Amino acid sequence: MSAVASATAAPDQAPTRRLQTHRVILVLVALALIGMAIAFGRWDWLPRYGPRLWSGLLMTLAMLAGSACLGFLLAVPLGLVQVTGPVWLKVPAQAFCTVIRGTPLLLQLWLLYYGLGSLFPSIPEIRTSFLWPYLREAWPYGLAALTISFAAYEGEVMRGAFAGVPAGELQAARAFGMSRGQTLRRIWLPRALHRALPTLSGETVLQLKSTPLVATITVVDLYGVISRVRQETYLVYEPLLLLAAIYMILTAILVLVFRFFENRIPTRGH
Amino acid sequence: MIDWSLLALDPPGWGGVLLQGLFATLQIAIGGYLLGAVIGIFGALGKLYGGPVTRDLMEVYTTIVRAVPELILILILYYAGTDLLNQLLGLVGWGPVDISGLAAGIFVIGVVQGAYSTEVIRGAIKAIPPGQLEAARAFGFSPATVLRRITIPAMLPYAIPGLANLWLIATKDTALLAVVGFSELTLVTRQAAGTTKSYMLFFLAAGALYLAVTLISNAVIGMVERRSRRGFARPG
Numbered sequence: 001m002s003a004v005a006s007a008t009a010a011p012d013q014a015p016t017r018r019l020q021t022h023r024v025i026l027v028l029v030a031l032a033l034i035g036m037a038i039a040f041g042r043w044d045w046l047p048r049y050g051p052r053l054w055s056g057l058l059m060t061l062a063m064l065a066g067s068a069c070l071g072f073l074l075a076v077p078l079g080l081v082q083v084t085g086p087v088w089l090k091v092p093a094q095a096f097c098t099v100i101r102g103t104p105l106l107l108q109l110w111l112l113y114y115g116l117g118s119l120f121p122s123i124p125e126i127r128t129s130f131l132w133p134y135l136r137e138a139w140p141y142g143l144a145a146l147t148i149s150f151a152a153y154e155g156e157v158m159r160g161a162f163a164g165v166p167a168g169e170l171q172a173a174r175a176f177g178m179s180r181g182q183t184l185r186r187i188w189l190p191r192a193l194h195r196a197l198p199t200l201s202g203e204t205v206l207q208l209k210s211t212p213l214v215a216t217i218t219v220v221d222l223y224g225v226i227s228r229v230r231q232e233t234y235l236v237y238e239p240l241l242l243l244a245a246i247y248m249i250l251t252a253i254l255v256l257v258f259r260f261f262e263n264r265i266p267t268r269g270h
Numbered sequence: 271m272i273d274w275s276l277l278a279l280d281p282p283g284w285g286g287v288l289l290q291g292l293f294a295t296l297q298i299a300i301g302g303y304l305l306g307a308v309i310g311i312f313g314a315l316g317k318l319y320g321g322p323v324t325r326d327l328m329e330v331y332t333t334i335v336r337a338v339p340e341l342i343l344i345l346i347l348y349y350a351g352t353d354l355l356n357q358l359l360g361l362v363g364w365g366p367v368d369i370s371g372l373a374a375g376i377f378v379i380g381v382v383q384g385a386y387s388t389e390v391i392r393g394a395i396k397a398i399p400p401g402q403l404e405a406a407r408a409f410g411f412s413p414a415t416v417l418r419r420i421t422i423p424a425m426l427p428y429a430i431p432g433l434a435n436l437w438l439i440a441t442k443d444t445a446l447l448a449v450v451g452f453s454e455l456t457l458v459t460r461q462a463a464g465t466t467k468s469y470m471l472f473f474l475a476a477g478a479l480y481l482a483v484t485l486i487s488n489a490v491i492g493m494v495e496r497r498s499r500r501g502f503a504r505p506g
Binding site: 026107119208 | 322323327330334337338340342343349438443444445449456459463467469470477480
């Protein structure tokens, strides 16, 4: 906090003491607002819904972690084929990224859930397959939509990262007699991942902010639980404010975790 | 197998309804985007030149909006915004009014977009070579004249890529208003699909409409970017 204060204080040479006084007042105002929300709002529902909120939180985190990991695994080949692949892989990959990034996630989610969900029962092969018990639930569709979306956005990042690795490094690898596969495994992929890492933090926060959409297809995540609370208690603001606070804390934790890992990766200072 | 007549423009078909939804989506996207740009200019100026309190308040605004999911912001702003307005009207002595979904939608998209445009425009203003602003001040321009003649025109080339990206986000964020029951493209698509049971057809049709908006926007953005960069040295 002191580093931020001194950084903002530097340009106009304002005395640091005054800056801190006004910050203290702002923090007090914020605390007073929170205190008023707690004192004047109705929170008696909180203990009753505590366990459900916890399982909703776990569902949100599972959606985030699952879709980010799967999406990233898809994004690497998506980015790679757009840079170096043959035309019959490059064009579909580009089309996939453009279509997914050009349409709203909510629409994709509803297309998968309502569209595919209404097609599947009419196909007997699917009804008899081992996947059927899962396909009758909502969460696989939510996970699939979130994964596809993350893959498309991160695939575009990976394309830039692969294209941005200096050609000299790849030529050096060739000159040492590495095969194409070895060059990719030892030089190209690690260097591209390294370049893509800083954007990963922002993309993951965006992904966290997309997860509440799965509640619209009846997946009971954090937002789904809060919607239930709102329907059953007829409260408008209290559940939503709690929800906003929880997401802010989650975002802060994500940012801090990524910053910790970013600081551990050696980079050349600029 | 596919019943294309469902997409006909006239009432037995749902094509006209979809186009009306698209029209509502574009209205909200354009309105919210412009409101966001105005908020962004003032937010950026507040962050760069405002007093310490203004700066911190702007920081709080952009941080909160960027940390909370858009869907939840839209719900909070939608209820809080209409509630506050009605209470204000009640204080003045007027009865409560029904706020049109369009105005509420523009308001919530604008507030969300404003936080992101604040950051884009702030970065763009900081990218202006400081000598240009110093020269204007040395010629005795008032702060308002510096803003109008130098800062805004000079920052635009730096801001356009970010602002263009925000426009694409705005068109897609409008879909979230479906959750609060505003009849934009996504919600009317779901209604059409639910009524006719042709889910795939309608969701794919709506996807094509959104994609068309994005692709046309991309073409226009490319033209604007080329134009805004004339006179710049080519990179590399």
